Amino acid sequence: MASIRKMDLTQGVIPIQIIKFMTPLAITFVTQILFHTTDVIVVGRFAKNAEHAVAAIGSSGPVTSILMTIFLGMGAGVSAVVARFMGAKDYKNVSRTVHSSIVLGMACGVFILTVGYLFDRIAFQMLRVPEAIMEDTLAYFRVVLAGIPAVVIYAFGCCILRSVGKPNLPMVILCTSGVVNVVLNIVFVTLFDMEIMGVAYATVIAQLLSLVMILGALHRAHGAYRFLFGKLFRIDFPILGKVCYNGFPAGLQSGCFAISNLLVAHANNDFGPGAIAATSVVGFAAGGLINSIANAQHQTLITFTGQNMGAQKKDRILKGLFWSIGYALLIGIAFGWLAYFTLGSWLPWCVKNPSKEMLEFAHIRATLLLLPGFLFMILDVLSGTLRGLGYSLLPTGISIFGICFFRVFWVFCLFPLFSKNYWILILNFPVSYLLTSTILGIALFFALKKIPHSPQASLSK
Numbered sequence: 001m002a003s004i005r006k007m008d009l010t011q012g013v014i015p016i017q018i019i020k021f022m023t024p025l026a027i028t029f030v031t032q033i034l035f036h037t038t039d040v041i042v043v044g045r046f047a048k049n050a051e052h053a054v055a056a057i058g059s060s061g062p063v064t065s066i067l068m069t070i071f072l073g074m075g076a077g078v079s080a081v082v083a084r085f086m087g088a089k090d091y092k093n094v095s096r097t098v099h100s101s102i103v104l105g106m107a108c109g110v111f112i113l114t115v116g117y118l119f120d121r122i123a124f125q126m127l128r129v130p131e132a133i134m135e136d137t138l139a140y141f142r143v144v145l146a147g148i149p150a151v152v153i154y155a156f157g158c159c160i161l162r163s164v165g166k167p168n169l170p171m172v173i174l175c176t177s178g179v180v181n182v183v184l185n186i187v188f189v190t191l192f193d194m195e196i197m198g199v200a201y202a203t204v205i206a207q208l209l210s211l212v213m214i215l216g217a218l219h220r221a222h223g224a225y226r227f228l229f230g231k232l233f234r235i236d237f238p239i240l241g242k243v244c245y246n247g248f249p250a251g252l253q254s255g256c257f258a259i260s261n262l263l264v265a266h267a268n269n270d271f272g273p274g275a276i277a278a279t280s281v282v283g284f285a286a287g288g289l290i291n292s293i294a295n296a297q298h299q300t301l302i303t304f305t306g307q308n309m310g311a312q313k314k315d316r317i318l319k320g321l322f323w324s325i326g327y328a329l330l331i332g333i334a335f336g337w338l339a340y341f342t343l344g345s346w347l348p349w350c351v352k353n354p355s356k357e358m359l360e361f362a363h364i365r366a367t368l369l370l371l372p373g374f375l376f377m378i379l380d381v382l383s384g385t386l387r388g389l390g391y392s393l394l395p396t397g398i399s400i401f402g403i404c405f406f407r408v409f410w411v412f413c414l415f416p417l418f419s420k421n422y423w424i425l426i427l428n429f430p431v432s433y434l435l436t437s438t439i440l441g442i443a444l445f446f447a448l449k450k451i452p453h454s455p456q457a458s459l460s461k
Contacts, residue, residue: 008165009304010087010311015323022300022327024167028158028174029292035178035206037288037350039199040280042185044351047195051358054351055273056136056196058280059129062258062265063141064148067116069254071108071152075159076302076387077247081239082163082225083303083388087310091224096236098160098218098225101243103235105156109149116145127262128269133276136196143200147207154207157214157227163303164225173213181206249396250387256399260407260432267411267425271361275422278361281350282369290335290373297324297377298384305388314451317385321444324381332374340370361422368426375433382440389447395440402436 009017040054047053078101085094120141129137158170181202188198218227268275301324308316339346343366348354354362383395410428418424 009307010313010316014316014319018300018304018320018323018327021162021165021167021303022296024171025162025296025299026293028167028171029295030289031171031174031178033288033292035174035181036203038182038185039203041350042189042199043195044281046189050352051277051355052133052273053136053196054280055130055276056133057140057199058276058283059124059127059133059137059265059269060141060144061280061283062127062262063116063120063123064144066255066258066262067112068148068151069258070248070251071112072155073251073254074104074108074243074247075155076250076299077243077245077392078156078159079163079299079302080246080306080387080390080392081242082160083306084310086164086224087307093236093239094164094224095226095231096234096239097243098227099231100235100237100240101156101160102153102215102227103233104240104243105153106149109152112148112152113145116148117142120145127266130269130273130276133273140196140200143197144203147204150207150211154210154214157218159299160218160225161214162299163306165303169217170214173210173217176213177206177210180209246387246390246392249392252396252400256396256404260404263407263411264425264428267415267420270420271422272357274355274357275361277351277354278358278365281347282362282365289339290332290370291376293331293335294328294377294380297328298380300324301381301384302388305385309389309451314448317389317451318448321381321385321448324385325378328377328381329374332377336370336373340366364422365426368423369429372430372433375430375437379433379437379440382437382444386440386444386447389451391443391447394443394447398439398443399436402439403432406432406435 009021039057043053043057044050078097081097082094082101085091085097120138124134124137124141154173158173161167161169184202184205185199188194188202192198194201215227218225219229221227265279268279301320304320305317308314308320343363347359347362351358383399386395407428410432411425415421415425415428
């Protein structure tokens with residue numbers, strides 16, 4: 001077991017170690033967004049009614065997100081528990097965590113699939129999806145839903161690999177399946193004229209390929225994190241409880257984002273297909289890039305902080321936090337401002353002949369989401385550090401207040417006061433990010449003060 005090859009984040013030059021670990025994650029998440037963006041771009045350029053086709057794909061996003069984020073957030077629990085055991089060199093429990101987590105992923109995927117098929121039409125009606133795109137939205141959603149179990153298991157497998165210090169494999173797997181997705185998108189839409197259904201089938205095929213590849217990679221691994229099919233149902237319930245304890249709050253926090261976005265989508269859909277299409281394009285093509293890098297930082301800080309907690313190295317935790325905040329500011333401003341100032345160039349390329357209405361909505365979203373995009377990245381840095389320290393419930397509670405409750409108040413109380421102005425609706429995003437980050441920062445300050453400096457001191461809470 002001791003010969004396991006992994007990235008040890010408890011030693012080495014901290015800024016280099018963080019970048020070295022974060023870069024494959026960022027490439028993975030950004031690549032994932034880019035491949036998802038091809039769904040929008042392909043139908044946006046080749047569908048007969050491009051704007052309505054893009055709007056149909058975008059309308060399914062909030063429902064898919066709310067079904068998946070709570071359970072995908074459980075991956076934070078997988079990361080935290082595996083990282084802690086790896087930092088403590090408890091390889092026996094690493095193996096138990098791997099197999100219990102895969103079973104948990106299977107159960108979560110089946111649950112999401114069942115709920116999605118039972119309540120899809122009701123959900124879209126509650127979101128006020130326009131009748132003009134309702135049937136296309138349902139058709140796309142039902143096909144993509146079939147691949148969700150594969151997505152959850154794949155996500156848990158990626159968390160395992162990252163937590164043992166092997167972030168490159170998920171990147172290779174995603175790039176491979178992503179290329180397949182892009183090729184099938186083009187083939188199904190341009191050659192077979194399948195439009196929305198073509199990109200849906202391409203997505204599911206790529207997701208199944210990712211599942212096969214991630215399980216194959218874990219099965220071929222050497223050491224504690226090797227996945228053996230014969231041990232699949234040897235569930236360690238105490239460890240599974242640790243995973244759920246660390247992961248469910250993270251999933252609940254992600255769910256808060258999804259619920260709040262659902263409420264915004266409810267109001268956004270009243271502005272028509274132009275606003276929905278603008279949301280899809282800006283969200284996928286630009287905002288998704290910033291969110292992906294933020295997610296990479298979040299996962300990096302969970303693993304970095306978790307390993308250094310296991311090794312009892314407080315100074316490295318503090319230095320890693322400060323460097324990560326600096327990276328968040330630098331990357332967030334660079335990506336957000338570049339995407340904003342080039343909006344007029346890339347948006348018409350994504351959707352042929354966009355309407356004037358769609359362009360106006362896209363400009364508003366870009367102004368309020370891309371320019372202050374660094375706020376979301378800082379939020380994820382603070383949240384990931386708290387989780388690595390073992391505080392799973394704290395960032396969840398803060399996010400429930402700062403994201404979910406605050407946005408409910410904004411959408412239902414403030415937004416109507418301004419005659420339902422679109423600027424006011426979207427302004428809730430940067431304001432809620434700033435509020436939540438401030439509270440997370442205060443909580444993290446007190447959490448760090450509780451950690452003893454002595455490497456011999458106990459770190460258990």
